[in-house]
Amino acid sequence: MKKTKLLPVAVLASLLSAFIPVSQAQMDPTQTRSFWDDPDFKNRFMGTYGQLSDVEPKVSREEGAFLQSVVPVIRDNPRQAITELQNANSDGATAVYDFAIGNIYFQEGDLNNARTNYLAAVKKHPDFRRVHKNLGLLEVREGNLDAAIKHLSKSAELGDMDSRTFGLLGYAYLQQGKFVPSESAYRQAVLQDPDKLDWKLGIAQTLITQERYDEAIALFSQLIEANPDRSDFWLLQTNAYLGSNQPLKAAENLELVRRLGSLDSASFVLLGDIYLNQQMPDLALNAYQEVISREDKPDIKAPLRSASILAQINAFDESQKLIDTIQTNYTSELTKPDRLKLLNLEAKIAKQQNKVDRSAEILEEIIEEDPLNGEALIQLAEYHVDKDEVEKAQFIFERAQNIEGFEAQALLSHAQLMVKNSDYVEAVNLLNRSLAIKPSKAVEDYRDRVERAARSLR
Template structure:
């Protein structure tokens, strides 16, 4: 900057604070002079920046850098603008240059780290957050950023340890408990995650989806009664309006042979009022009752319910297969074949239905009729067990010739 420019600069400084519009006009005139200083471009850019004219500000900072490539503050301000605009690749370039030129402070390191994190440069983000924390250890944003960068690198033990300290300092922050629950799940410590979820429930901060996840955790740990309780809490959190939560839960518990727990959830759904159930919901409830009945040896009662379901929804392939299986077990081959054949006309169930029908025919000695059914089933849904069944049956037929 020349002596004349320096004099102009000193004259403008008070105006920038007291009358920025007049200062801007004056600066524009000075910039228009031949070989004007990069500082004028920078000051103009700052005035635009302060008035949220971001595109103009960016253009001015670029001009300043064009005249003076090592303009540290122009790089730093331009980086901030790029970060705000979501242009994080450019932001990284200019933050890095500003730091190289001496703009070593927590803000620049922290913002650089955020851009790296957004770009999924997790290792670089981690290092930048650590440097920001060294310079400003009291800024919680940098600690949270470091924790997230570690989480994205799946360094879950370190994340859990960090969150232990953060939770101890701020136990009422539910977001920290949630993040730690996720980290526990990342390291496959599911009961520790469940413990966090229970704390969140006590805080009144556990969402319906998280309660369902809690139930799933308990199911996988074999704690079926605890699972039923979690699923029930999820149902109650919806106000009893969304029956899909307890019905899904009852199906999960039933698959794990939690018959008592499954029945308890069904009773809660039914006690909440039949009027809330859609026809499809009622059929789901009926099927669950039938499955529980089958599992507990009340097969005749269960078959009556399944027959009603099949009458209400003739395209319910699962119900048709269950009825076929019951009648096959009872030796009523005609009825079993009827239900298998009917299920075989439903695209989603054709492969399973034809396999079951082939098994029925094989037991009846109808080997020739079973073979094309198995071939069709294998075309639709290749399975090793069906392939072996078909191979054995064809070998047996050849041996009889």
């Protein structure tokens, strides 16, 4: 039975940090109904509401009649409605005029003018709740989170219990990394609208960011039970499983999304990485091969890394199969450095599989393409050492000794060849040169032993 090595700690940490990127919430926080379609406001807008509360400005009988006449213009010709409202908006006019103008600009996508008119409305009537709510919505859309939180909080303070207000507050706090108030706001939103999935997703994401993974897993299980075909729910729960150190549970989720046909490239790579970390190289290879055969295959760096790690854990057959798949599917994307990485890896695999002649052929191919590849030169020289081809080995070691970054290792390997051939004096000379470039206690001790052997022969 083939033994696999444990992954190095650094590699393990890298794999476990690979959470799935999913949008912060499956919602568009910038959507709102047109103000004239809100029945409650429409009644007030038409002047049929009687005495106003403290959170709405007063409207005179004349202003109400004028607003009533403008409603059809708003629907048919928004720009004309703005002009009529602006003409009527004198210093003492109701703040509802500014609010109406702001809403029309908002509907038209002119957010700067919408903001200007909303601010004018709250200047006239500081507790105009609907304006604070719409300003909060506008600022969320613009990414001005501090301003959004200010106005949404004010709207809630003034008695706004709409789930959208609290949901947007949760969203804004989440974007700022303020997870506790975000969770509180999302929970309030759920109280107001228990059926809204967006708010439940918001809660789940705050739980994940607070590393309360078990709670997040439980919440996602409820969402999945009600919506089993929602692949995004399965993927978000996968993140929670990874965070709670349950990689095989995460893999189960990814496999289910794979069967749904919704697994993207990044998640496929993650699935392979999980199997790799769990010492399941055959399953890892299957995931890697499938993803790099797709049209939306990942960047070449991911499969190159995977092939290298497979070799590190002694999964040589799987590593070579993945290399073959890479070469088939990345023909046009492979750069010269990428090709050399693959060839170097193939040479190491062939050597580990005792295919030493094949390994040497690959090394010669590498050197032909990259004559200054010191690592390949040293490995090829060592191949000739094993074949007792001393002159060839010496010649190649001498080439490697002149390549920056490989001088010390080439000198050391050359010295070991000289020791093997009982040329201790030359070996000491080579070891001293190696130590001058890269001091090492182990090499120094080796040099001392070789010196003693040299003296014993005098």
